[in-house]
Amino acid sequence: xxxxxxxTIFWQYGFFKLNATILFxxxxxxxxxxxxxYITGRLSTGLERSRxxxxxxxxxxxxxxxxxxxxxxxxxxxxxFLGTLFVFVAAASICTVIPGYDPPTASLSTTAxxxxxxxxxxxxxxxxxxxxxNYLKSYAxxxxxxxxxxxxxxxxRTLALAIRLFGNMMSGxxxxxxxLTITPFFFPVVMTMLxxxxxxxxxxxxxxxxAVYIAAATRVRKPKPQLMQGVAA
Amino acid sequence: xDNMTIVAVASIVIAGITTGFGAIGPALAQGRAVAAxxxxxxxxxxxxxxxxxxxxxxxxxxxxxxxxxxxxxxxxIFVNPFWNHVIAQTAGK
Numbered sequence: 258x259x260x261x262x263x264x265t266i267f268w269q270y271g272f273f274k275l276n277a278t279i280l281f282x283x284x285x286x287x288x289x290x291x292x293x294x295y296i297t298g299r300l301s302t303g304l305e306r307s308r309x310x311x312x313x314x315x316x317x318x319x320x321x322x323x324x325x326x327x328x329x330x331x332x333x334x335x336x337x338f339l340g341t342l343f344v345f346v347a348a349a350s351i352c353t354v355i356p357g358y359d360p361p362t363a364s365l366s367t368t369a370x371x372x373x374x375x376x377x378x379x380x381x382x383x384x385x386x387x388x389x390x391n392y393l394k395s396y397a398x399x400x401x402x403x404x405x406x407x408x409x410x411x412x413x414r415t416l417a418l419a420i421r422l423f424g425n426m427m428s429g430x431x432x433x434x435x436x437l438t439i440t441p442f443f444f445p446v447v448m449t450m451l452x453x454x455x456x457x458x459x460x461x462x463x464x465x466x467x468a469v470y471i472a473a474a475t476r477v478r479k480p481k482p483q484l485m486q487g488v489a490a
Numbered sequence: 491x492d493n494m495t496i497v498a499v500a501s502i503v504i505a506g507i508t509t510g511f512g513a514i515g516p517a518l519a520q521g522r523a524v525a526a527x528x529x530x531x532x533x534x535x536x537x538x539x540x541x542x543x544x545x546x547x548x549x550x551x552x553x554x555x556x557x558x559x560x561x562x563x564x565x566x567i568f569v570n571p572f573w574n575h576v577i578a579q580t581a582g583k
Binding site: 461462 | 539540543546550551553554560561564568569
């Protein structure tokens with residue numbers, strides 16, 4: 258049973274394996290990077306724009322708007338990380354229509370790597386915004402009794418991110434595979450369309466959750482306003 | 491009933507029950523979430539983008555509970571370590 262793209266090995270040398278996950282991840286990276294480089298190499302600010310530039314502009318302004326709505330003040334600081342998460346997971350899901358392709362996010366290794374990236378990025382942005390001491394103090398709010406719970410919640414959020422994405426992608430691929438043996442042609446097509454929808458939703462969810470976690474970590478805690486100051490005058 | 495039969499029966503039964511029971515709670519919860527979101531949308535249509543986004547995030551968090559159950563079921567059916575161990579034992583005999 259084809260469980261994950263990790264099992265399709267193209268080339269092996271001792272410990273190092275070139276499996277489908279690595280191959281498709283690199284293929285996606287090359288396509289996205291080269292495509293973006295090509296498009297941004299010929300930007301135009303006039304009224305005549307290429308459709309690819311329009312596509313990129315829609316994408317960037319859309320993601321910027323979403324990041325702002327989540328509560329992160331300057332979206333340009335975070336759009337590199339969050340935008341990449343969204344575009345990578347969305348592209349990995351959309352390319353399922355190409356025959357012979359297996360989404361690399363259907364392997365626990367890819368989703369665990371992405372979740373680990375978020376796990377590292379949240380303290381990184383938090384410390385960048387608040388400084389080390391303030392960020393570490395936020396683990397002890399509202400009372401130091403919450404310290405173990407905050408740490409556990411941090412770890413379980415990362416785990417949930419990885420498993421959510423992995424479960425959605427893998428079950429989509431597996432259901433299509435199972436249906437192919439039962440009722441070929443009609444239902445697998447319908448399930449692939451459903452898989453596209455859930456893939457896009459999961460890409461959105463992954464990046465929005467990462468944005469929410471970063472927003473929670475970078476919230477500058479203002480001291481409580483002194484309410485009686487103006488009244489005494 | 492020898493080891494093989496016990497492992498097989500337990501895996502099959504539990505694989506079925508896991509997703510069966512596991513999908514009830516989240517389905518009800520998602521129904522309530524969507525109902526609340528629809529009520530909120532009806533009362534404040536201009537906040538629709540915030541409401542829709544929060545609805546989707548909430549639905550995804552609830553959905554991940556079912557995904558965990560589905561994962562266990564799929565593992566029990568396809569990459570069952572206990573079954574592999576028992577098969578290896580029987581093949582080795």
